Amino acid sequence: MGPPIIGVSENIRKIRELVEHVAHTGFNTVIFGESGVGKEVIAQNLYMKSPRMGKPFVKINCAALPEGLLESELFGYERGAFTGAEQKRKGKFQLAHGGVLLLDEIGDMSLVLQAKLLHVLQTGEFAPLGSEKDIKTDTWVIAATNHDLKQEIMEGKFREDLYYRLNIIKIVIAPLRERPEDIPPLIDYYLQEFALQLGSINVQKLDPHVVDRLMRYHWPGNVRELQNVLKRMLVLGDADKIVDELFEAPENLQQTAPPVPSPESNGADPAPPVRGRNPISELLEMDNKDLIANGAFSLKEAKKKAVDKVEREIITYVLAKTDWNRSKAAKILKVSYKTLLNKITELSINPPSGNGGYPLD
Protein backbone atom coordinates (compact mmCIF):
# COMPACT_ATOMS: atom_id res chain seq x y z
CA MET A 1 0.00 0.00 0.00
CA GLY A 2 1.02 3.63 -0.11
CA PRO A 3 3.65 5.53 1.86
CA PRO A 4 3.07 7.18 5.24
CA ILE A 5 2.03 10.83 5.15
CA ILE A 6 5.35 12.67 5.20
CA GLY A 7 5.60 16.30 6.28
CA VAL A 8 6.11 18.62 9.23
CA SER A 9 3.96 21.60 8.14
CA GLU A 10 0.91 22.65 10.12
CA ASN A 11 -1.27 21.56 7.18
CA ILE A 12 0.15 18.03 7.08
CA ARG A 13 0.25 17.64 10.87
CA LYS A 14 -3.45 18.57 11.09
CA ILE A 15 -4.28 16.16 8.27
CA ARG A 16 -2.41 13.33 10.00
CA GLU A 17 -4.44 14.00 13.15
CA LEU A 18 -7.68 14.13 11.18
CA VAL A 19 -6.85 10.83 9.49
CA GLU A 20 -6.41 9.20 12.92
CA HIS A 21 -9.81 10.47 14.03
CA VAL A 22 -11.76 9.81 10.85
CA ALA A 23 -10.36 6.42 9.81
CA HIS A 24 -12.53 4.35 12.15
CA THR A 25 -15.74 6.29 11.42
CA GLY A 26 -16.11 5.46 7.73
CA PHE A 27 -17.71 8.90 7.19
CA ASN A 28 -17.82 10.01 3.58
CA THR A 29 -14.85 12.22 2.93
CA VAL A 30 -13.76 14.61 0.21
CA ILE A 31 -10.08 15.37 -0.25
CA PHE A 32 -9.32 18.65 -2.01
CA GLY A 33 -5.99 19.62 -3.58
CA GLU A 34 -4.03 20.26 -6.75
CA SER A 35 -2.73 17.41 -8.87
CA GLY A 36 0.19 15.50 -7.31
CA VAL A 37 -0.37 17.00 -3.86
CA GLY A 38 -1.02 13.66 -2.16
CA LYS A 39 -4.80 13.09 -2.27
CA GLU A 40 -4.43 9.41 -2.98
CA VAL A 41 -1.85 9.01 -0.18
CA ILE A 42 -4.32 10.47 2.29
CA ALA A 43 -7.07 8.14 1.04
CA GLN A 44 -4.72 5.16 1.36
CA ASN A 45 -3.77 6.18 4.89
CA LEU A 46 -7.44 6.54 5.86
CA TYR A 47 -7.98 3.03 4.57
CA MET A 48 -4.88 1.57 6.24
CA LYS A 49 -5.89 2.92 9.64
CA SER A 50 -9.53 1.86 9.29
CA PRO A 51 -11.14 -1.46 10.24
CA ARG A 52 -11.55 -1.98 6.47
CA MET A 53 -7.82 -2.55 6.05
CA GLY A 54 -7.31 -5.89 4.34
CA LYS A 55 -10.57 -5.53 2.39
CA PRO A 56 -10.39 -4.09 -1.15
CA PHE A 57 -9.15 -0.57 -1.88
CA VAL A 58 -10.49 0.33 -5.31
CA LYS A 59 -9.77 3.52 -7.21
CA ILE A 60 -11.43 4.98 -10.27
CA ASN A 61 -10.60 8.19 -12.10
CA CYS A 62 -13.90 9.83 -13.07
CA ALA A 63 -12.17 12.26 -15.47
CA ALA A 64 -10.50 9.55 -17.54
CA LEU A 65 -13.62 7.81 -18.87
CA PRO A 66 -16.58 8.93 -20.98
CA GLU A 67 -19.95 8.87 -19.17
CA GLY A 68 -21.21 5.51 -20.49
CA LEU A 69 -18.01 3.69 -19.72
CA LEU A 70 -17.70 5.26 -16.27
CA GLU A 71 -21.26 4.17 -15.50
CA SER A 72 -20.56 0.54 -16.45
CA GLU A 73 -17.22 0.61 -14.59
CA LEU A 74 -18.92 1.88 -11.44
CA PHE A 75 -22.03 -0.25 -11.41
CA GLY A 76 -21.14 -3.20 -13.62
CA TYR A 77 -23.48 -4.81 -16.15
CA GLU A 78 -25.42 -7.95 -17.02
CA ARG A 79 -24.72 -9.98 -20.11
CA GLY A 80 -26.49 -8.36 -23.08
CA ALA A 81 -27.05 -5.05 -21.23
CA PHE A 82 -25.69 -3.25 -24.30
CA THR A 83 -24.05 -4.16 -27.58
CA GLY A 84 -20.71 -5.72 -26.80
CA ALA A 85 -21.64 -6.78 -23.23
CA GLU A 86 -20.94 -10.43 -23.85
CA GLN A 87 -20.15 -11.32 -20.26
CA LYS A 88 -21.61 -10.04 -17.05
CA ARG A 89 -19.12 -7.80 -15.28
CA LYS A 90 -18.82 -6.54 -11.73
CA GLY A 91 -18.60 -2.81 -11.15
CA LYS A 92 -16.27 -1.01 -8.78
CA PHE A 93 -19.00 -0.68 -6.14
CA GLN A 94 -19.25 -4.45 -6.01
CA LEU A 95 -15.49 -4.94 -6.15
CA ALA A 96 -14.98 -2.48 -3.28
CA HIS A 97 -17.64 -4.12 -1.09
CA GLY A 98 -16.50 -4.08 2.52
CA GLY A 99 -13.59 -1.81 1.64
CA VAL A 100 -12.96 1.63 0.20
CA LEU A 101 -13.86 3.17 -3.16
CA LEU A 102 -11.78 6.23 -4.08
CA LEU A 103 -13.57 8.36 -6.65
CA ASP A 104 -10.78 10.48 -8.08
CA GLU A 105 -11.64 13.72 -9.91
CA ILE A 106 -15.26 13.58 -8.74
CA GLY A 107 -15.74 17.13 -10.07
CA ASP A 108 -15.64 15.73 -13.60
CA MET A 109 -18.54 13.33 -13.12
CA SER A 110 -21.61 14.08 -15.27
CA LEU A 111 -24.84 15.22 -13.60
CA VAL A 112 -26.58 11.99 -14.65
CA LEU A 113 -23.98 9.85 -12.88
CA GLN A 114 -23.97 12.19 -9.90
CA ALA A 115 -27.68 11.40 -9.47
CA LYS A 116 -26.95 7.67 -9.58
CA LEU A 117 -24.12 8.02 -7.10
CA LEU A 118 -26.35 9.98 -4.75
CA HIS A 119 -28.88 7.16 -4.93
CA VAL A 120 -26.24 4.60 -3.93
CA LEU A 121 -25.09 6.77 -1.04
CA GLN A 122 -28.67 7.25 0.17
CA THR A 123 -29.87 3.66 -0.09
CA GLY A 124 -26.67 1.58 -0.01
CA GLU A 125 -28.01 -0.21 -3.09
CA PHE A 126 -27.52 -0.09 -6.84
CA ALA A 127 -28.53 -2.06 -9.90
CA PRO A 128 -25.96 -3.08 -12.51
CA LEU A 129 -26.81 -2.00 -16.07
CA GLY A 130 -29.40 -4.31 -17.57
CA SER A 131 -30.41 -5.75 -14.20
CA GLU A 132 -33.70 -5.37 -12.38
CA LYS A 133 -32.28 -6.47 -9.07
CA ASP A 134 -30.64 -4.11 -6.62
CA ILE A 135 -27.39 -5.17 -5.00
CA LYS A 136 -26.46 -4.06 -1.50
CA THR A 137 -23.12 -2.43 -1.06
CA ASP A 138 -21.18 -1.52 2.04
CA THR A 139 -18.49 0.71 0.62
CA TRP A 140 -16.67 3.63 2.18
CA VAL A 141 -16.69 6.30 -0.50
CA ILE A 142 -13.79 8.72 -0.44
CA ALA A 143 -13.82 11.37 -3.17
CA ALA A 144 -10.92 13.49 -4.38
CA THR A 145 -10.93 16.58 -6.53
CA ASN A 146 -8.83 19.49 -7.67
CA HIS A 147 -11.94 21.50 -8.53
CA ASP A 148 -13.69 24.05 -6.38
CA LEU A 149 -16.93 22.07 -5.91
CA LYS A 150 -18.75 25.03 -4.31
CA GLN A 151 -18.06 27.00 -7.48
CA GLU A 152 -19.22 24.06 -9.60
CA ILE A 153 -22.47 23.98 -7.61
CA MET A 154 -23.03 27.67 -8.39
CA GLU A 155 -22.38 26.97 -12.06
CA GLY A 156 -24.88 24.09 -12.02
CA LYS A 157 -22.18 21.50 -12.72
CA PHE A 158 -22.24 19.71 -9.38
CA ARG A 159 -25.26 18.63 -7.31
CA GLU A 160 -25.52 20.37 -3.98
CA ASP A 161 -27.24 17.39 -2.31
CA LEU A 162 -24.42 15.08 -3.45
CA TYR A 163 -21.85 17.57 -2.17
CA TYR A 164 -23.33 17.52 1.32
CA ARG A 165 -23.68 13.72 1.27
CA LEU A 166 -20.04 13.25 0.33
CA ASN A 167 -18.52 16.08 2.25
CA ILE A 168 -19.07 14.97 5.84
CA ILE A 169 -15.35 15.20 6.36
CA LYS A 170 -13.39 17.70 4.31
CA ILE A 171 -9.62 17.44 3.96
CA VAL A 172 -7.79 20.23 2.16
CA ILE A 173 -4.17 19.59 1.17
CA ALA A 174 -2.19 22.77 0.54
CA PRO A 175 0.00 22.99 -2.58
CA LEU A 176 3.64 22.10 -1.87
CA ARG A 177 4.78 25.69 -2.57
CA GLU A 178 2.74 26.83 0.45
CA ARG A 179 4.46 24.36 2.79
CA PRO A 180 8.14 24.36 1.78
CA GLU A 181 9.14 22.99 5.20
CA ASP A 182 7.76 19.62 4.00
CA ILE A 183 10.31 19.49 1.18
CA PRO A 184 13.37 18.34 3.23
CA PRO A 185 11.57 15.38 4.88
CA LEU A 186 10.01 14.42 1.52
CA ILE A 187 13.47 14.55 -0.07
CA ASP A 188 14.94 12.33 2.66
CA TYR A 189 12.12 9.81 2.37
CA TYR A 190 12.05 9.56 -1.39
CA LEU A 191 15.83 9.60 -1.93
CA GLN A 192 15.99 6.54 0.28
CA GLU A 193 13.00 4.92 -1.47
CA PHE A 194 14.35 5.50 -4.97
CA ALA A 195 17.91 4.49 -4.04
CA LEU A 196 16.47 1.19 -2.78
CA GLN A 197 14.50 0.76 -5.99
CA LEU A 198 17.67 1.36 -8.00
CA GLY A 199 19.44 -1.24 -5.89
CA SER A 200 21.97 1.20 -4.50
CA ILE A 201 23.23 0.73 -0.96
CA ASN A 202 24.57 4.21 -0.43
CA VAL A 203 21.76 6.67 0.04
CA GLN A 204 22.91 10.03 -1.23
CA LYS A 205 22.20 13.23 0.60
CA LEU A 206 21.59 16.45 -1.26
CA ASP A 207 23.83 19.40 -0.67
CA PRO A 208 22.05 21.80 1.75
CA HIS A 209 22.17 24.61 -0.83
CA VAL A 210 20.37 22.36 -3.35
CA VAL A 211 17.68 21.60 -0.76
CA ASP A 212 17.46 25.32 -0.08
CA ARG A 213 16.89 26.05 -3.77
CA LEU A 214 14.31 23.29 -4.05
CA MET A 215 12.45 24.94 -1.17
CA ARG A 216 12.17 28.11 -3.23
CA TYR A 217 10.77 26.51 -6.35
CA HIS A 218 7.00 26.79 -6.90
CA TRP A 219 6.28 23.09 -7.74
CA PRO A 220 3.32 23.28 -10.13
CA GLY A 221 3.28 19.45 -10.18
CA ASN A 222 3.62 19.27 -6.36
CA VAL A 223 5.09 16.12 -4.74
CA ARG A 224 4.90 14.12 -7.99
CA GLU A 225 7.14 16.71 -9.65
CA LEU A 226 9.54 16.63 -6.67
CA GLN A 227 9.75 12.84 -7.01
CA ASN A 228 10.63 13.18 -10.70
CA VAL A 229 13.36 15.71 -9.93
CA LEU A 230 14.86 13.42 -7.27
CA LYS A 231 14.84 10.46 -9.68
CA ARG A 232 16.65 12.57 -12.27
CA MET A 233 19.22 13.60 -9.68
CA LEU A 234 19.86 10.00 -8.63
CA VAL A 235 20.31 8.84 -12.20
CA LEU A 236 22.07 11.80 -13.78
CA GLY A 237 23.90 13.34 -10.82
CA ASP A 238 24.68 17.07 -11.13
CA ALA A 239 21.86 18.21 -8.88
CA ASP A 240 22.77 21.88 -9.39
CA LYS A 241 22.29 21.69 -13.14
CA ILE A 242 18.93 19.94 -12.70
CA VAL A 243 17.75 22.72 -10.36
CA ASP A 244 19.04 25.36 -12.80
CA GLU A 245 16.94 23.78 -15.51
CA LEU A 246 13.94 23.72 -13.23
CA PHE A 247 14.13 27.46 -12.68
CA GLU A 248 15.04 28.27 -16.25
CA ALA A 249 12.16 26.42 -17.92
CA PRO A 250 10.30 29.24 -19.73
CA GLU A 251 7.02 28.57 -17.90
CA ASN A 252 8.80 28.91 -14.56
CA LEU A 253 10.75 32.12 -15.00
CA GLN A 254 8.18 34.41 -13.43
CA GLN A 255 7.11 32.08 -10.69
CA THR A 256 9.74 31.65 -8.04
CA ALA A 257 8.01 30.87 -4.75
CA PRO A 258 8.28 33.57 -2.09
CA PRO A 259 11.51 33.42 -0.06
CA VAL A 260 11.45 30.97 2.82
CA PRO A 261 12.74 32.47 6.05
CA SER A 262 15.42 30.28 7.60
CA PRO A 263 14.75 29.15 11.19
CA GLU A 264 17.54 31.42 12.52
CA SER A 265 16.39 34.51 10.69
CA ASN A 266 13.04 34.90 12.52
CA GLY A 267 11.62 35.72 9.16
CA ALA A 268 13.31 39.12 9.20
CA ASP A 269 16.07 38.56 6.65
CA PRO A 270 15.08 38.24 3.08
CA ALA A 271 16.43 34.97 1.66
CA PRO A 272 19.29 35.33 -0.82
CA PRO A 273 18.20 35.41 -4.45
CA VAL A 274 18.27 32.27 -6.52
CA ARG A 275 21.46 31.99 -8.55
CA GLY A 276 20.96 32.69 -12.26
CA ARG A 277 17.84 34.84 -11.98
CA ASN A 278 16.44 37.32 -9.48
CA PRO A 279 13.60 39.84 -9.72
CA ILE A 280 15.88 42.44 -11.33
CA SER A 281 17.36 40.11 -13.89
CA GLU A 282 13.80 38.85 -14.52
CA LEU A 283 12.60 42.38 -15.18
CA LEU A 284 15.49 43.19 -17.45
CA GLU A 285 15.53 39.76 -19.05
CA MET A 286 19.23 39.30 -18.36
CA ASP A 287 21.10 36.68 -16.38
CA ASN A 288 22.73 37.84 -13.15
CA LYS A 289 26.18 37.43 -14.59
CA ASP A 290 25.32 39.59 -17.65
CA LEU A 291 23.80 42.15 -15.34
CA ILE A 292 27.13 43.04 -13.74
CA ALA A 293 29.53 42.04 -16.51
CA ASN A 294 31.79 44.59 -18.26
CA GLY A 295 29.73 47.70 -17.73
CA ALA A 296 26.72 46.27 -19.58
CA PHE A 297 24.53 47.62 -16.82
CA SER A 298 23.64 51.27 -16.25
CA LEU A 299 20.71 52.79 -14.42
CA LYS A 300 19.64 54.65 -17.55
CA GLU A 301 19.74 51.51 -19.65
CA ALA A 302 17.95 49.53 -16.95
CA LYS A 303 15.20 52.14 -16.70
CA LYS A 304 14.61 52.12 -20.45
CA LYS A 305 14.43 48.31 -20.51
CA ALA A 306 12.03 48.18 -17.59
CA VAL A 307 9.75 50.88 -19.02
CA ASP A 308 9.77 49.20 -22.43
CA LYS A 309 8.86 45.89 -20.85
CA VAL A 310 5.94 47.33 -18.88
CA GLU A 311 4.70 49.32 -21.90
CA ARG A 312 4.91 46.27 -24.13
CA GLU A 313 2.92 44.20 -21.65
CA ILE A 314 0.21 46.81 -21.13
CA ILE A 315 -0.22 47.61 -24.83
CA THR A 316 -0.31 43.92 -25.77
CA TYR A 317 -2.89 43.28 -23.05
CA VAL A 318 -5.19 46.10 -24.21
CA LEU A 319 -4.79 45.15 -27.88
CA ALA A 320 -5.67 41.54 -27.11
CA LYS A 321 -8.76 42.71 -25.20
CA THR A 322 -9.89 44.85 -28.16
CA ASP A 323 -9.32 42.09 -30.73
CA TRP A 324 -6.21 43.97 -31.89
CA ASN A 325 -8.23 47.04 -32.90
CA ARG A 326 -5.67 49.85 -32.65
CA SER A 327 -8.08 52.81 -32.55
CA LYS A 328 -10.08 51.25 -29.72
CA ALA A 329 -6.86 50.40 -27.87
CA ALA A 330 -5.53 53.97 -28.36
CA LYS A 331 -8.74 55.37 -26.81
CA ILE A 332 -8.46 53.05 -23.78
CA LEU A 333 -4.77 53.87 -23.33
CA LYS A 334 -5.50 57.60 -23.76
CA VAL A 335 -2.82 58.11 -26.40
CA SER A 336 -3.24 59.28 -29.99
CA TYR A 337 -3.61 56.67 -32.70
CA LYS A 338 -0.26 57.81 -34.13
CA THR A 339 1.55 57.45 -30.80
CA LEU A 340 0.19 53.94 -30.45
CA LEU A 341 1.36 53.01 -33.97
CA ASN A 342 4.84 54.32 -33.14
CA LYS A 343 4.94 52.32 -29.89
CA ILE A 344 3.77 49.19 -31.70
CA THR A 345 6.62 49.53 -34.21
CA GLU A 346 9.23 50.53 -31.63
CA LEU A 347 8.33 47.66 -29.27
CA SER A 348 7.68 45.13 -32.09
CA ILE A 349 4.20 44.20 -30.86
CA ASN A 350 2.43 41.78 -33.18
CA PRO A 351 -0.85 39.87 -32.94
CA PRO A 352 -0.32 36.18 -32.24
CA SER A 353 0.62 34.24 -35.36
CA GLY A 354 -2.41 32.78 -37.09
CA ASN A 355 -4.45 35.85 -36.16
CA GLY A 356 -3.99 37.26 -39.66
CA GLY A 357 -2.31 40.52 -38.61
CA TYR A 358 -4.03 43.70 -37.38
CA PRO A 359 -7.63 44.21 -38.52
CA LEU A 360 -8.40 47.37 -40.51
CA ASP A 361 -9.36 49.97 -37.91
Ligand SMILES: Nc1ncnc2c1ncn2[C@@H]1O[C@H](COP(=O)(O)OP(=O)(O)OP(=O)(O)O)[C@@H](O)[C@H]1O
Ligand atom coordinates in the same frame (compact mmCIF):
# COMPACT_ATOMS: atom_id res chain seq x y z
N1 LIG B 1 2.69 13.88 2.15
C1 LIG B 1 3.19 12.91 1.37
N2 LIG B 1 3.95 11.93 1.90
C2 LIG B 1 4.48 10.95 1.15
N3 LIG B 1 4.29 10.86 -0.17
C3 LIG B 1 3.55 11.78 -0.78
C4 LIG B 1 2.94 12.85 -0.03
N4 LIG B 1 2.24 13.62 -0.88
C5 LIG B 1 2.38 13.05 -2.09
N5 LIG B 1 3.16 11.96 -2.06
C6 LIG B 1 3.56 11.11 -3.20
O1 LIG B 1 3.51 11.91 -4.38
C7 LIG B 1 2.93 11.19 -5.46
C8 LIG B 1 1.69 11.92 -5.94
O2 LIG B 1 0.72 11.88 -4.91
P1 LIG B 1 -0.81 11.41 -5.17
O3 LIG B 1 -0.89 10.45 -6.31
O4 LIG B 1 -1.38 10.99 -3.85
O5 LIG B 1 -1.39 12.82 -5.61
P2 LIG B 1 -2.88 13.19 -6.06
O6 LIG B 1 -3.19 14.46 -5.36
O7 LIG B 1 -3.79 12.01 -5.83
O8 LIG B 1 -2.65 13.46 -7.60
P3 LIG B 1 -3.71 13.43 -8.82
O9 LIG B 1 -4.75 14.47 -8.50
O10 LIG B 1 -2.85 13.82 -9.99
O11 LIG B 1 -4.24 12.02 -8.87
C9 LIG B 1 2.64 9.79 -4.96
O12 LIG B 1 3.69 8.92 -5.32
C10 LIG B 1 2.59 9.97 -3.45
O13 LIG B 1 2.97 8.80 -2.80
